[in-house]
Amino acid sequence: MKVSPLRRGAFRASIIILGSVLASGAQSLGTPVLGGMALAAESSGRGQVALQKPDAGLLASPARPDTDRARDALRKPLDLLALVPLPKGAAVADLMPGSGYFTRLLSLDIGASGHVFAVIPAEMAARHPQLSQTAQAIATNPAFSNVSVVVTPIVDFHVSQPLDLVWTSQNYHDVYGGMGPETALRMDQAIFLALKPGGYYVVIDHVALTGTGIVAPTTLHRIDPALITKQVETAGFRLVSSSPVLRNPTDDHTLPVFDKTIRGHTDQVTLIFQKPSAKGDGN
Template sequence: MRNAIIAGALLLALPACGAEPQEAETETAAYSPRQYMQAVNDIARMDDRQYDETRKPGELLAFAQIDKGEKVGDYIMGGGYLTRLLATAVGANGKVYAFQPEEFIAFRPEYAEEQDAAVAPYSDDQGNPVGVIPLRGPIAAPGWPEPLDTIITVMNFHDLFISQMPDGTANTAVQMLYDALKPGGTLVVVDHLAAEDGGLDAADELHRMDRQLALDALTGVGFVLEEEADLYSRPDDPRDANVFDDSIRGNSDQFAWRLRKPE
């Protein structure tokens, strides 16, 4: 189901003039933003909708190729924007593991409250999580309780490389992401793009990700880059400002990758 379906239709026309049969090909995408409208319009997302124009939720879910019934990890969930989308997208038979790193909560305690708020709409009458399960732990050890079909991390991959993290965090976390997926599973990474050769300094100082550094880390453990989308491409961003700077916040140039763990 995950790959684009290409259907070739041979249309035979037999007009009176005796023209030769004509052949036409029709290409249809297996995933489209329209199929995720229920998730985008979820009432639990009322406060999120102000960000939808730039964050393109339907397009992101289509790019990630989220199916009903999937087990999905929201890695470094932040305020829960993606968690709420995934909750409806995977349906009643799916499950979302919403992971908030302990390091983030230690830096900003509100992250714990935001995790609780994101999970609450998907809990039963006794407050027990149903469908959306909160996880907390070290950034490189979320403790996923089962193999996952998909993991998505949005605008936080660079945090694995900042100097505040313990030595070896990036390598350990990337290997963890690979190991957490089922064979054939996918990892979707969206992050702020650094200038070419920005290296570790870009992550540390600008909260941006050096493209080659990320690609080497991910392919180094076995991931295959399946597709790169221009969903968040903003060529006017000079990529030299901190992403929290008012001059660029919310409008940074970002890459979007879908990577595959081989079968």
């Protein structure tokens, strides 16, 4: 992503690479590593993102359904959307959009000059046709005229233009556990190709205990963050930073995410990856 267009009067966020990526396994991501609302570098000095929230009026848009508003307090979308530079006119993919919660927010945030691709894996669309139907309903709503739906095999992730951002929330474990680690890696590689140099890949997911491997994704719908990092870095990305926004230290990571005692309150990791720029410096 080039720096010059990333202005909305001022930078929403700036990425400063302070050092090399933390070696795999150097510290567990299964417990909170950061405090407060500012996204800071982990203790290794890996990277830092200065947060500036989008306009709070975004959440009040009359185009958003009441069901989305009811989830805002838990999902903290303004904090999350501030984690990467997201200019008006950006090209964004919401991968596995589910109910379209983030599809609608991303659409409103980037404006009519931007575009949001709601990307649904063909494998999931075949089993759950309502996923495509939900996304199509958003795309046909005049309030979200900058949204289009793409159904494609997960290992052939692609859209019609280079992307500034690929966003996926609470989904990586489904690919890793349901389709296998190799499929998840091939997905990451395809996403790498679909992004512009300097583009971002944001992965949010429910945290599993360190070392739980493929068991947690298939039984608890959680994933060890180290597995995500290993896969995505293997595909060529740099882990820029991770955010504490959705961390919950009271979650012991042993319950399925649908258990009524933890549902909606799971400890979630937010990982911000970047495709190295054309200069090859990761910025």
